[in-house]
Every structure is written in C-alpha cells, then in structure tokens.
Amino acid sequence: xxxxxxxxxxxxxxxxxxxxxxxxxxxxxxxxxxxxxxxxxxxxxxxxxxxxxxxxxxxxxxxxxxxxxxxxxxxxxxxxxxxxxxxxxxxxxxxxxxxxxxxxxxxxxxxxxxxxxxxxxxxxxxxxxxxxxxxxxxxxxxxxxxxxxxxxxxxxxxxxxxxxxxxxxxxxxxxxxxxxxxxxxxxxxxxxxxxxxxxxxxxxxxxxxxxxxxxxxxxxxxxxxxxxxxxxxxxxxxxxxxxxxxxxxxxxxxxxxxxxxxxxxxxxxxxxxxxxxxxxxxxxxxxxxxxxxxxxxxxxxxxxxxxxxxxxxxxxxxxxxxxxxxxxxxxxxxxxxxxxxxxxxxxxxxxxxxxxxxxxxx
Amino acid sequence: xxxxxxxxxxxxxxxxxxxxxxxxxxxxxxxxxxxxxxxxxxxxxxxxxxxxxxxxxxxxxxxxxxxxxxxxxxxxxxxxxxxxxxxxxxxxxxxxxxxxxxxxxxxxxxxxxxxxxxxxxxxxxxxxxxxxxxxxxxxxxxxxxxxxxxxxxxxxxxxxxxxxxxxxxxxxxxxxxxxxxxxxxxxxxxxxxxxxxxxxxxxxxxxxxxxxxxxxxxxxxxxxxxxxxxxxxxxxxxxxxxxxxxxxxxxxxxxxxxxxxxxxxxxxxxxxxxxxxxxxxxxxxxxxxxxxxxxxxxxxxxxxxxxxxxxxxxxxxxxxxxxxxxxxxxxxxxxxxxxxxxxxxxxxxxxxxxxxxxxxxxxxxxxxxxxxxxxxxxxxxxxxxxxxxxxxxxxxxxxxxxxxxxxxxxxxxxxxxxxxxxxxxxxxxxxxxxxxxxxxxxxxxxxxxxxxxxxxxxxxxxxxxxxxxxxxxxxxxxxxxxxxxxxxxxxxxxxxxxxxxxxxxxxxxxx
Numbered sequence: 001x002x003x004x005x006x007x008x009x010x011x012x013x014x015x016x017x018x019x020x021x022x023x024x025x026x027x028x029x030x031x032x033x034x035x036x037x038x039x040x041x042x043x044x045x046x047x048x049x050x051x052x053x054x055x056x057x058x059x060x061x062x063x064x065x066x067x068x069x070x071x072x073x074x075x076x077x078x079x080x081x082x083x084x085x086x087x088x089x090x091x092x093x094x095x096x097x098x099x100x101x102x103x104x105x106x107x108x109x110x111x112x113x114x115x116x117x118x119x120x121x122x123x124x125x126x127x128x129x130x131x132x133x134x135x136x137x138x139x140x141x142x143x144x145x146x147x148x149x150x151x152x153x154x155x156x157x158x159x160x161x162x163x164x165x166x167x168x169x170x171x172x173x174x175x176x177x178x179x180x181x182x183x184x185x186x187x188x189x190x191x192x193x194x195x196x197x198x199x200x201x202x203x204x205x206x207x208x209x210x211x212x213x214x215x216x217x218x219x220x221x222x223x224x225x226x227x228x229x230x231x232x233x234x235x236x237x238x239x240x241x242x243x244x245x246x247x248x249x250x251x252x253x254x255x256x257x258x259x260x261x262x263x264x265x266x267x268x269x270x271x272x273x274x275x276x277x278x279x280x281x282x283x284x285x286x287x288x289x290x291x292x293x294x295x296x297x298x299x300x301x302x303x304x305x306x307x308x309x310x311x312x313x314x315x316x317x318x319x320x321x322x323x324x325x326x327x328x329x330x331x332x333x334x335x336x337x338x339x340x341x342x343x344x345x346x347x348x349x350x351x352x353x354x355x356x357x358x359x360x361x362x
Numbered sequence: 363x364x365x366x367x368x369x370x371x372x373x374x375x376x377x378x379x380x381x382x383x384x385x386x387x388x389x390x391x392x393x394x395x396x397x398x399x400x401x402x403x404x405x406x407x408x409x410x411x412x413x414x415x416x417x418x419x420x421x422x423x424x425x426x427x428x429x430x431x432x433x434x435x436x437x438x439x440x441x442x443x444x445x446x447x448x449x450x451x452x453x454x455x456x457x458x459x460x461x462x463x464x465x466x467x468x469x470x471x472x473x474x475x476x477x478x479x480x481x482x483x484x485x486x487x488x489x490x491x492x493x494x495x496x497x498x499x500x501x502x503x504x505x506x507x508x509x510x511x512x513x514x515x516x517x518x519x520x521x522x523x524x525x526x527x528x529x530x531x532x533x534x535x536x537x538x539x540x541x542x543x544x545x546x547x548x549x550x551x552x553x554x555x556x557x558x559x560x561x562x563x564x565x566x567x568x569x570x571x572x573x574x575x576x577x578x579x580x581x582x583x584x585x586x587x588x589x590x591x592x593x594x595x596x597x598x599x600x601x602x603x604x605x606x607x608x609x610x611x612x613x614x615x616x617x618x619x620x621x622x623x624x625x626x627x628x629x630x631x632x633x634x635x636x637x638x639x640x641x642x643x644x645x646x647x648x649x650x651x652x653x654x655x656x657x658x659x660x661x662x663x664x665x666x667x668x669x670x671x672x673x674x675x676x677x678x679x680x681x682x683x684x685x686x687x688x689x690x691x692x693x694x695x696x697x698x699x700x701x702x703x704x705x706x707x708x709x710x711x712x713x714x715x716x717x718x719x720x721x722x723x724x725x726x727x728x729x730x731x732x733x734x735x736x737x738x739x740x741x742x743x744x745x746x747x748x749x750x751x752x753x754x755x756x757x758x759x760x761x762x763x764x765x766x767x768x769x770x771x772x773x774x775x776x777x778x779x780x781x782x783x784x785x786x787x788x789x790x791x792x793x794x795x796x797x798x799x800x801x802x803x804x805x806x807x808x809x810x811x812x813x814x815x816x817x818x819x820x821x822x823x824x825x826x827x828x829x830x831x832x833x834x835x836x837x838x839x840x841x842x843x844x845x846x847x848x849x850x851x852x853x854x855x856x857x858x859x860x861x862x863x864x865x866x867x868x869x870x871x872x873x
Binding site for chain 2 (some may be wrong): 006007008010011112113121124125128131132135136138139140142143145146147258259260261262264265267268269271272275276279
C-alpha cells in the first residue's frame with residue numbers, strides 16, 4: 001500500500017476545504033425542508049456542532065497514534081477487519097463521487113451549458129479529475145494551495161461587491177418552522193462533509209500538527225458556510241429559498257467596475273473546486289482498491305472508479321427529483337455516521353480491548 | 363508488409379559497421395615502428411596527423427600530434443626543446459621515459475597513456491604524444507591551443523547591471539569563469555565523458571559543503587548512463603536529467619552567465635558544463651526561477667517586486683490571453699461591457715472565419731515569423747519585418763481577413779512571451795492548446811485546462827525538490843526570493859540550500 005508522501009497540514013486541510021467548498025457552491029437549497037432565511041443560519045451553526053461531535057472519534061484515533069492510517073491500525077487487529085473497513089469506505093467514496101458528479105452535472109446543465117449534452121462534459125471532467133488523482137496526494141495538496149487564492153478572492157469579491165445590498169430587514173423570525181426541521185437540515189448538511197472520513201485514511205501522508213488542525217478546519221468550514229448563508233439571507237431574503245444554487249445567484253448579482261457580469265468567471269473558479277473534490281475522491285478510491293486487493297494497479301483502479309462514478313451519475317442525473325430522493329434519504333446520514341463515527345470508534349475500542357487483554361496476559 | 367517494415371526498422375537502428383576500417387588496437391607496442399604503423403592505419407589519409415621521428419638521448423622516438431589542435435609556441439618551448447636537449451647518462455628506454463615523465467616538460471600537464479585507446483583519446487583532445495622505442499606506453503603533454511571564441515557578452519541573457527562575461531564553448535574557460543566568482547576549495551569540477559562517438563567532456567560542478575551528495579551521485583549516475591552517440595549541445599543532455607513524467611515545463615535550468623551559475627552552486631545546486639556549448643545546465647531547478655534574472659538582485663527590492671509581478675502577468679497573458687479572448691468572444695460575450703462588446707462584434711462581423719480559427723491562423727503566422735527571425739541571415743531582417751508588420755498585419759485587417767482586436771491580442775501575446783524567454787517553448791504550445799480549448803468549451807474549458815496544468819506542475823519533483831517550491835509547499839525563508847525579493851539585507855543573512863526546501867525528500871526524511 002503506497003503511503004510515502006510528504007504534505008503539510010496546511011496543504012491537506014486546504015485540499016479538504018476546497019472539496020467542501022464545492023458542496024457549498026453546488027448545494028441545492030431546501031431540498032429537504034423549506035427553511036426560512038434565518039433558520040438556515042441556525043442550521044449552519046448546528047452543522048458545525050454536529051461536525052465537531054462526529055469528529056471526536058477521529059480526534060481520539062489521532063490522539064493514540066497520529067501517524068498510522070485507520071486501515072493500518074485495523075490490519076493490526078485483524079486482516080479481515082481491515083478489508084471490511086476498506087469495503088465500507090470504498091462504498092462511501094463511490095457514493096460521494098456519484099453525488100459530487102451528479103451535483104456538478106445538475107449545476108452545469110442549469111447554469112453553464114443549458115443547451116449541451118452533458119455526457120461529454122462530465123466525462124471530460126471525470127477524466128481530468130482521474131488524471132489529477134493519478135498524480136497523487138502530494139500534487140493535489142500542492143495544487144490546492146495554488147487554487148485556494150482564487151477561491152478566497154471570489155468569496156471576498158462576491159461578498160464585498162454585494163455588501164451594499166445587505167439588509168437586516170431580510171431576516172425572518174427564527175421560529176417560523178419547528179426546531180426539528182432546523183436540526184434535520186443541520187444534520188444533513190453535516191452528512192455532506194465526507195472530508196472528515198478522509199482524515200482517518202490519509203493520516204500517514206500528512207506531516208506533524210495534524211490533530212490540532214482538524215478542529216480549526218471544522219471552524220473554518222462552519223464559518224464559510226455560515227457566512228454564505230448570512231449573505232444569502234441578508235441580500236436575497238426569502239428569494240434565496242426559491243433559488244436552486246444560492247451561491248451562484250449571488251455571483252450573478254456581483255459586479256466589478258465596468259464588468260457587469262462576472263458569473264461565468266466565478267463559475268470557473270467553482271469548477272476548480274469540483275476538479276479538486278473529484279480528484280481527491282479518485283485518489284481515495286485508488287488507495288482503497290489497492291488496500292483491498294493488495295496490488296498496485298493505478299490506471300485500472302482509476303478507470304474502474306471513473307466508470308462507476310460516471311454510470312452512477314448518468315442514472316441519478318436524469319432528473320433533480322431522483323437526486324433529491326437520494327440526498328434526502330436517510331442513506332446519506334447512515335453512511336456518514338457509520339464511516340465518520342462508527343468505524344474510528346470501533347477501531348479505537350478494539351485496540352483498547354486488545355491492549356487490556358494483552359496486559360492481563362502479561 | 364509489416365515484416366518488411368520491421369526489418370527496415372531494425373536495419374536503421376543497427377550501427378553501421380564498415381569492415382575495412384581498422385579497430386583501435388588494445389595495447390601500445392614495444393616497438394616504435396609498430397605503433398607508428400598502427401596510428402597511420404587508424405587515421406588513414408587524414409592530413410592533420412603529424413608524426414615526427416626523432417631521437418631522445420640516442421633512442422628512437424616519435425612525436426605525434428594533430429595539426430591545428432596544439433599551441434605551437436608551447437609545444438616547442440615546453441615539450442620539444444626540454445626533451446630533445448635532454449642529456450641523461452643511460453640509454454635504457456624505460457629510464458629515459460621515467461625521467462621525462464618526472465623531470466621534463468614541467469611547464470605543461472603530462473599524462474601517461476597505457477592503452478592505445480587512451481593514447482588516441484589524448485591525441486584527439488589536442489595533446490602531443492611522445493612514443494619511445496622499447497617502451498610499451500606513451501606520454502601525452504597537454505598543449506592544446508585550438509582556435510576558440512573569446513569571452514563575450516551573453517546573447518540570450520543580457521542584463522543591465524550584471525557582468526558582461528558569458529560562457530564560451532570551451533569548458534575549461536567556463537570553469538575558470540566560475541572559479542573566479544567562487545574562490546572556495548569546496549567547489550568541485552569533475553569531468554565525465556559522454557557520447558560514444560563524440561567523447562564530449564561534461565563537467566559536473568557543485569559545492570561539496572552545500573550540495574546534497576545523494577543528488578550529486580544521482581546526477582553523475584544519470585550522466586554516466588546516458589545513451590548518446592554524439593552530444594551536439596547542452597540541450598541533448600537535458601532530457602536525461604529531467605524529472606519523471608510528462609510535463610510542458612522543463613525541470614533543468616539553462617544559463618549562459620557564469621555569475622548566475624556560481625550563485626546557483628552556492629545554493630547547493632549542481633551544474634553541468636558541456637564542452638563545446640556556451641550554455642550550462644543547472645539542477646534542481648524550480649518553476650519560480652523562470653521569472654528570475656540577475657538584474658532582480660542588483661536592483662532596488664521594490665522595483666524587483668514590480669519586475670517579477672510583470673513577468674508573472676506576462677506569462678499568464680502569453681499562455682491564456684488568446685484563449686480567453688476566443689472563449690469570451692465565442693461563449694461569454696456578456697462579460698464585455700456593452701460599449702466594448704459593440705466594437706468587438708462589429709469588427710468580428712467583417713471577418714469570414716470563426717474566432718478560434720482566426721486566432722489559430724494568426725498565431726501560427728506569428729510563430730512562422732518568429733522562427734524566420736531566428737534562423738534567417740541578419741541581412742534579411744528588414745524584409746521579414748516589413749512582410750510581418752505590413753503585409754500580414756495591416757493588409758490582413760484591411761482585407762477583412764483578420765479582426766483588429768485579434769491583431770492587438772497577438773501583439774500583446776508576442777511581447778509578453780518575449781519577457782519570459784525561459785518559458786517560451788512551453789507558453790507557445792500551451793497558447794495553441796488553450797485557443798482550441800477556449801473555442802470548444804469556453805472559459806470553463808480553459809479553467810479545467812489550467813487545473814490540469816497546475817496539477818501536472820505540482821506533481822513534478824526535480825531531484826526530490828518540489829518544482830513549485832517555495833510557493834507550494836510554502837517555505838517562509840526561501841519565499842523571500844521567490845515571487846518577491848526581500849532585499850540583500852534580509853536574504854543575505856543566511857544561504858539557502860535547495861535540497862532543504864520544504865517538501866523536498868530530505869525534508870520528508872527529517873520529519
């Protein structure tokens with residue numbers, strides 16, 4: 001299993017940040033519950049809390065040994081156990097890959113190329129991402145830092161240029177819906193943060209200070225989601241609840257001097273986030289397939305991953321209805337909880353039990 | 363049919379062996395006559411082989427030299443006179459040989475050739491050989507003195523404030539130019555031979571206290587294992603030192619300036635001087651170095667910052683500007699302000715070709731004009747300028763074949779690519795790629811292409827050092843001389859060792 005790589009925590013968490021940013025940009029608002037503009041703010045804060053809570057098993061895992069992958073540690077317990085975890089994660093990342101590709105397909109077919117057959121576009125994007133994944137985590141980490149600057153600039157530009165349109169009167173009271181729906185929304189948004197699952201797998205690739213950086217990353221992700229929702233609510237008001245892609249709606253309104261339409265330029269930057277997200281998913285799929293079958297066949301595994309994700313995307317993207325059915329089904333939450341909470345927790349507990357037994361024997 | 367083709371392919375790759383040409387004999391004969399016959403057979407009818415029979419202390423001997431390869435004055439004063447005037451109290455050939463080797467001809471470097479191969483190699487390098495009857499070896503005196511170009515201003519790296527000395531074709535002169543700039547015993551110059559036919563001398567240069575020995579050995583091993591028949595220039599050695607994997611950008615630096623070369627050695631890099639070429643190679647090489655020039659270090663830091671930013675902007679303009687123009691003009695017209703879009707639309711309406719084709723054609727013509735400017739005799743320069751500027755430029759717009767905004771784009775691109783000359787090859791190819799991508803998929807395609815190029819760039823490691831260092835992975839100290847230059851007071855406090863930059867192999871091993 002290839003583990004020799006040398007990326008800094010900054011590169012690693014930037015990669016994950018960009019990946020999460022794409023989910024934010026291509027987030028289809030109110031697919032599950034019709035929350036009011038203010039409640040989405042509460043929902044994003046709740047998402048942060050859920051994220052922090054679900055990251056506790058990973059943090060615990062890192063506390064015991066921050067240099068070994070969860071797979072390596074599972075293999076020390078039992079080879080079968082490692083394979084099972086590999087399989088769970090593989091299903092997870094195929095699922096997230098399909099969801100990401102479908103999200104992008106829906107975004108592109110409604111915003112970027114409304115009159116074009118998306119199959120070729122999607123195949124090109126997947127091929128480009130697979131190539132990026134093939135180049136490895138070091139290349140991805142390094143390029144993520146380069147891509148971070150335009151992404152942050154776009155956020156700053158959109159928010160600053162629309163600051164004049166921000167109006168507190170756009171905020172509705174917090175209690176228009178019951179709290180359960182807001183909590184539900186927070187939980188579903190949290191379940192889209194599959195980057196947390198990747199932390200446990202990619203630990204050996206990251207140098208020093210990896211544990212301390214995770215809570216900071218969670219805070220930053222929560223912050224950017226909260227800020228985006230704040231701007232959406234403050235600028236678009238209740239109109240934001242009717243928009244398919246909220247962040248895109250904001251970018252359409254943003255102007256820069258004599259240039260009145262910046263949306264296509266901004267969409268280009270979001271596209272880079274899609275590339276990074278899919279590339280890192282492909283890298284993980286290859287890594288997990290290598291761990292599962294024990295042989296390094298990078299090109300074959302990547303081609304297989306492209307085929308699975310492309311087929312899944314074609315099946316899901318036929319209509320937004322199909323996609324929303326999958327997104328709003330409990331499957332995504334179950335998958336997230338099993339992978340982000342269940343698996344790390346089981347590994348740590350199994351290690352403890354094994355340690356105790358060995359102590360007793362000694 | 364395929365068998366025939368295969369056979370012809372095999373024939374082409376096989377070395378040409380002419381049976382009647384003499385192979386170089388292994389050893390040197392004891393008899394002088396045999397040796398002279400061997401040399402005559404080996405060199406055939408070559409007029410420049412000069413064999414002068416003589417006597418040294420009463421023993422038969424012969425001087426062998428290639429005409430035009432030696433310094434007349436040095437030969438007569440440092441070799442022939444001391445040897446022929448020698449009075450030694452014995453006629454034993456071996457003792458005479460040893461005496462000459464140890465005490466005579468001390469004004470020039472003397473080497474012993476044991477095999478005929480060595481003797482021929484020294485002869486071809488411009489040495490004069492002394493063969494003594496009864497001794498199965500010969501002496502080679504370094505008296506080279508062939509015509510060479512004098513040290514001149516570097517043509518491809520002209521600087522405003524830097525030295526006016528550039529590398530020349532002779533590697534020994536280049537070594538002297540570097541030695542004069544770093545007076546340290548730790549700077550090592552080791553020679554290797556490359557090219558099975560040309561036997562070109564390569565000089566590996568490094569600072570023994572600063573360069574990573576692992577990288578030095580890696581470079582040497584790559585150079586030794588090169589499979590080349592002749593080495594026409596430094597560019598032929600370059601691919602053997604490039605990083606693994608395909609990339610548009612080279613990970614081997616090239617310089618014509620001894621001052622730049624010396625500075626790179628001081629940073630722990632390894633230089634390779636190739637005999638017969640005025641360019642030296644440098645490894646490991648980083649992407650940001652394409653934007654550096656010597657003048658940056660000799661100017662005020664604030665100006666250097668502006669100059670480097672300009673170079674980066676020029677690089678992006680040279681690669682992306684035509685593609686972006688095509689993409690915006692074809693797919694995203696809404697980006698243009700309303701009054702500008704009217705002007706562009708009216709100029710485009712008069713041209714018969716689609717924007718992407720128009721752009722490709724005009725850039726193709728520009729590349730032809732540029733290539734002509736490089737290769738043609740200087741006397742034809744004015745004619746090409748007139749044809750380029752008036753016929754292609756003015757007449758094509760007047761005839762309505764090309765729109766005026768497109769011509770402006772080409773002009774900006776051409777000037778920008780001249781600013782970043784080390785990246786010219788990569789930028790001219792990428793420009794064409796992005797024009798096609800922009801015409802097919804608009805700005806989204808260009809951005810996707812940029813992403814792929816960026817990932818490709820980030821995946822390259824030059825001898826274990828990330829090509830994109832010190833930007834990503836970010837190295838705080840080294841970044842003071844990357845996109846900006848913090849000034850000598852800050853940068854000069856301590857030296858940078860390239861192999862210790864963040865993300866490099868040694869950094870990984872450390873952690």
